[in-house]
Amino acid sequence: MDDEAKTAAEVAEFEKTLEGLSEEDKTKKREERKKAHSQNADVEADLKRERDLRTKAESELAETRKKAREAAEERRKKREAEGLLPDEGADKPLTKAEAEQFMIEREERIRKEMREERVRETAKKLTESDSEAELVVEIWKNRTLAGTIEEQIAEAHSIALGRKLRAQNAELQRAIASGGSVVTDALSGQRTPPPKGPTNVADTDKTVLQGMTWDAGKRRYWKKLQGTNKIFCVSEDLKKRWREDAPSQK
DSSP states (O other): OOHHHHHHHHHHHHHHTTTTOOHHHHHHHHHHHHHHHHHHHHHHHHHHHHHHHHHHHHHHHHHHHHHHHHHHHHHHHHHHHTTOOOOTTTTOOOOHHHHHHHHHHHHHHHHHHHHHHHHHHHHHHHSSSHHHHHHHHHHHHHSOOOSOHHHHHHHHHHHHTHHHHHHHHHHHHHHHHHTOOOOOOOSOTTOOOOTTSGGGSOHHHHGGGTTOEEETTTTEEEEEOTTSSEEEEEETTSOOEEEEEOOOOO
């Protein structure tokens, strides 16, 4: 089955799941599916970019080594043609510092190769798709990250999902500004909800909650919608948004 036929089959299968739903719910489900496909396309693009960067770096390193060998061989032939003695410095052994650096880099490569499968398994638990997990692995392979292996994976995961979080934060900002409809997708599976209110909100989310009031009793943020008798609410974990009647003033 070619890609076009596969896509058509997937759409047909998805449409079957909508049978019995209202037109409003069908529209919502279609929009959610479209958004998920768009996010997956972004992840695939990021994954391709990371792999291209690694391939380019490996190619450039191989080319540099090749040119160094060719230059050394050219110098040897030239001295030989001129009847000169071999260049004693050409094959000079590595200094202690150079040898230590070489060993450090070699050991780091070996460690990464041995840990790659563990990183991949952990990444699958943190992400929502195989593509996202592979992106985490590629970022981890392409960078020198500090800390324990768990801390390295967590940092690679944050880098990998940066685009997704920025897009979702922008959507939340638009919803707050317009009093938008309910949205239930999580901003981040790794974020810990603020247990005591606004003071514990992550810095990346403070801007999207500006102008909202924390309701400790109902564990939510809310904002009066101007010109209406409605309030716009955001759940404590930032996963849900909805509108409801404003409480009566007594």
